[in-house]
Amino acid sequence: MFGFHYRLERSAIGLVAFIVLVASIGGLIEIAPLFTIDETVEKAEDMRVYTPLEVAGRNIYIREGCYACHSQMIRTLRDEVDRYGPYSLAVESSYDHPQLWGSKRTGPDLARLGNKYSDDWHVTHLNNPRDLVPQSVMPAYRWLLRDQLRTDDLGDHLRALRAVGVPYSDDQIANATRDAYGQANPDSPEASGVAERYGADTNIRAFDGNQGPLTDMDALVAYLQVLGNLTQVAHTTQQAEVE
Known part of the structure; x- marks a missing residue:
């Protein structure tokens, strides 16, 4: 594991690509639930706005x-x-x-x-x-x-x-x-x-x-x-x- 990390640090392009990949996975995990927000947020027919x-x-x-x-x-x-x-x-x-x-x-x-x-x-x-x-x-x-x-x-x-x-x-x-x-x-x-x-x-x-x-x-x-x-x-x- 550490050997892979050391080799990756020696390649600027590889390191940047790996950072983008990991950030993309994290971003997808955060964003994906938003596509189901209509199903996960309850409905409230009696909801009123603030005066x-x-x-x-x-x-x-x-x-x-x-x-x-x-x-x-x-x-x-x-x-x-x-x-x-x-x-x-x-x-x-x-x-x-x-x-x-x-x-x-x-x-x-x-x-x-x-x-x-x-x-x-x-x-x-x-x-x-x-x-x-x-x-x-x-x-x-x-x-x-x-x-x-x-x-x-x-x-x-x-x-x-x-x-x-x-x-x-x-x-x-x-x-x-x-x-x-x-x-x-x-x-x-x-x-x-x-x-x-x-x-x-x-x-x-x-x-x-x-x-x-x-x-x-x-x-x-x-x-x-x-x-x-x-x-x-x-x-x-x-x-x-x-x-």
Whole structure:
């Protein structure tokens, strides 16, 4: 084996050809599964897209680096399923660009966090985690309640997501700014349009506790409250497996 390697190193053309061959095999192994992606990714008829406010919250989640300490992928291990809920399915991340599965957990997995805690709990936790969990090492994000959310560019964000495959309609893109405001202001005329465009089960409420101008807290809490709730396919699929 070593003799072959030494001889190969003496031939520049042979070494290059061997590198190309090995790289091609590795590339084929990585690329081949993509040809069967339609067969391997589950179908979810009830899957909905993120609302503009949830998209803004996801952007804040990425901006603040939350993904570095919290994963969004429950593995099939028994202890994870018992603690967090049904294991994650590929289809649940089909509208995530980029995906936020994560690689480590300083804090708990958030894949099924949606509506597990109240909005008030999230606001308090983000404002100062130690008010709820004294031993927490999570930093406080007090500025989220102070900073006003930018909404005038949300249509562009939805348009960019549509370019990579998320099925936003022209109507959803055109009303992105109005829908963001309406989702966090349930008593406003804009609120009805959110339910019409994104479904009656969409969370529509004052996420930061105050109706009126949107804050970054509104957006981030709206995003956290929908995690694991874009589709119920994981719950129904795994319940069928048990039965």
